[in-house]
Amino acid sequence: MTHPELTLEERRFGETTRQDAWWLQPLVVxxxxxxxxxxxxxAAFQNAHxxxxxxxxxxxxxxxxxxxxxSWFGDKPGWWPLWLPFSPAFLILWAPLGFRLTCYYYRGAYxxxxxxxxLSCTIGEPRKGYRGEHSFPLIIQNVxxxxxxxxxxxxxxxSHDAWKGFWFKDGSGTTFGVGIGSxxxxxxxxxLGGYTLGCHxxxxxxxxxxxxxxxxxxxQSTYNCVSCLNRRHMxxxxxxxxxVGFSDIYVRLCSMEILTDWRFF
Amino acid sequence: xxxxTFKIWRGDANNAAFVDYESEVSEGxxxxxxxxxxxxxxxxxxxxRWNCKAGKCGSCSAEVNGNPKLMCMTRLNELxxxxxxxxxxxxxxxxxxxxxxxxxxxFEVKTKIKKFNPRPPDAEDGTWRMAQEDxxxxxxxxxxxxxxxxxxxxxxxxxxxxxxxxIGPRYFxxxxxxxxxxxxxxxxxxxxxxxxxxxxxxxxxxCTKVCPEHIxxxxxxxxxxxxRVVDQFYDPLRKLFRIFRSxx
Numbered sequence: 001m002t003h004p005e006l007t008l009e010e011r012r013f014g015e016t017t018r019q020d021a022w023w024l025q026p027l028v029v030x031x032x033x034x035x036x037x038x039x040x041x042x043a044a045f046q047n048a049h050x051x052x053x054x055x056x057x058x059x060x061x062x063x064x065x066x067x068x069x070x071s072w073f074g075d076k077p078g079w080w081p082l083w084l085p086f087s088p089a090f091l092i093l094w095a096p097l098g099f100r101l102t103c104y105y106y107r108g109a110y111x112x113x114x115x116x117x118x119l120s121c122t123i124g125e126p127r128k129g130y131r132g133e134h135s136f137p138l139i140i141q142n143v144x145x146x147x148x149x150x151x152x153x154x155x156x157x158x159s160h161d162a163w164k165g166f167w168f169k170d171g172s173g174t175t176f177g178v179g180i181g182s183x184x185x186x187x188x189x190x191x192l193g194g195y196t197l198g199c200h201x202x203x204x205x206x207x208x209x210x211x212x213x214x215x216x217x218x219x220q221s222t223y224n225c226v227s228c229l230n231r232r233h234m235x236x237x238x239x240x241x242x243x244v245g246f247s248d249i250y251v252r253l254c255s256m257e258i259l260t261d262w263r264f265f
Numbered sequence: 266x267x268x269x270t271f272k273i274w275r276g277d278a279n280n281a282a283f284v285d286y287e288s289e290v291s292e293g294x295x296x297x298x299x300x301x302x303x304x305x306x307x308x309x310x311x312x313x314r315w316n317c318k319a320g321k322c323g324s325c326s327a328e329v330n331g332n333p334k335l336m337c338m339t340r341l342n343e344l345x346x347x348x349x350x351x352x353x354x355x356x357x358x359x360x361x362x363x364x365x366x367x368x369x370x371x372f373e374v375k376t377k378i379k380k381f382n383p384r385p386p387d388a389e390d391g392t393w394r395m396a397q398e399d400x401x402x403x404x405x406x407x408x409x410x411x412x413x414x415x416x417x418x419x420x421x422x423x424x425x426x427x428x429x430x431x432i433g434p435r436y437f438x439x440x441x442x443x444x445x446x447x448x449x450x451x452x453x454x455x456x457x458x459x460x461x462x463x464x465x466x467x468x469x470x471x472c473t474k475v476c477p478e479h480i481x482x483x484x485x486x487x488x489x490x491x492x493r494v495v496d497q498f499y500d501p502l503r504k505l506f507r508i509f510r511s512x513x
Contacts, residue, residue, distance in 0.1 A: 009356065011424060017351040018331030104488050108468035118420040121471035122331055122356075130425040134464030142499040145492075200484070204492035212447045214396035230484065 015124035022120040029113035044089035049255040055181040057251040062157045095150040102144035145201040178264040191243045195236035198229025270349040297336035312363035323412030328353040333414040355417040383448040399447040406442035408478040415472035431462035434472035441486035
């Protein structure tokens with residue numbers, strides 16, 4: 001595309017005439033994501049205190065290999081390299097991490113907070129070169145829909161975990177009960193569901209790709225539901241992120257006998 | 266009557282700076298009223314573009330306290346009048362004089378976008394039939410008043426000056442209005458990926474925040490177009506599916 005040369009003023013990093021607290025939002029995002037990243041990495045490396053009674057921490061679900069009774073295929077696999085520390089979380093965390101990392105909301109948020117590209121709207125940037133998501137490496141963000149497929153699978157696994165969280169083993173066998181942990185795991189599925197089912201890629205795949213949605217009524221209803229959740233995608237993203245961390249902390253503290261899991265019945 | 270200080274950008278592309286003006290402010294005034302008052306009383310040669318004073322023509326776009334806004338829709342009582350109010354021209358376009366910029370690049374971009382190409386008429390009288398729910402989605406994009414505030418705030422144009430490789434949010438909205446139209450038969454995805462540079466958008470949502478017509482530019486126009494580009498160019502499963510479908 002050819003256009004006449006545009007002569008525009010270069011601006012310095014941080015240059016702005018904005019008077020509001022424009023730095024607050026990127027700072028909160030930076031602190032929030034950094035805190036979550038450090039905590040989740042620490043929790044994943046622990047390989048301990050991730051179950052309590054019928055509860056399984058969402059950081060370790062599904063437990064493909066591991067030492068708890070939630071494990072699908074038994075203990076640590078023989079093929080796992082001896083020099084590499086093992087945790088059941090390492091086998092599965094790549095999927096939710098990839099889903100969030102390539103999420104349209106998080107992309108915009110962390111480009112601002114971690115890469116200052118831009119730090120906030122109309123704030124001068126630190127570097128001149130820019131490739132965006134037009135070429136490598138960020139063109140890889142287009143893989144988001146594939147992580148969505150895994151995220152939908154995980155939603156099924158976590159729903160199953162939440163259901164199992166109502167079945168307590170005691171002297172007389174397995175009985176139905178409701179503990180604080182049961183409700184926390186249900187909350188986790190609720191918030192993750194709100195986030196995953198409001199995904200921009202899902203919105204496209206269920207019907208957004210069509211120009212005449214009226215010709216596919218089921219798609220249209222699904223598209224409307226996803227669009228409804230999508231309008232508050234940022235809220236769901238943060239609520240689900242906080243709740244998944246909170247769920248792990250709760251299970252961990254109960255398992256370490258710092259907290260008592262209070263049972264309603 | 267209360268007074269306030271207005272720092273207005275004065276000059277041309279070669280030499281410009283903020284000039285302070287003290288001016289009286291009264292209830293109900295908007296920024297454009299203050300600029301007109303200063304123009305009438307203190308700076309007769311102050312250049313400002315304006316027309317409808319009702320937020321519908323998109324002429325009086327500027328940056329008020331660093332935020333891209335329509336001057337006619339920015340009420341003074343929403344601003345901290347105890348501090349000087351800065352009024353600057355849009356930074357993503359070349360300055361002509363004072364608050365007036367050359368936005369002609371935008372109109373050139375528009376001429377390059379494939380025009381609306383409807384399918385053959387549905388009825389013998391040359392008319393078409395559309396469902397209201399299909400047209401509702403693109404109706405949002407038709408609200409655009411071409412104020413170019415979204416272009417101004419977009420850092421790809423404003424800071425990286427990629428005007429040759431990137432058409433900006435306004436024209437992604439225009440593309441979306443055409444591409445998602447239930448009657449349109451044209452395919453604009455290759456242009457969106459290549460010459461229009463949709464990949465440069467990194468979803469900061471600044472364009473959505475400044476839109477005076479509250480068009481959900483990022484979520485309803487840009488991201489759906491990005492997803493359509495993924496469908497056509499980056500999704501191997503979709504490609505396989507298309508090959509399989511074309512053979513059956």
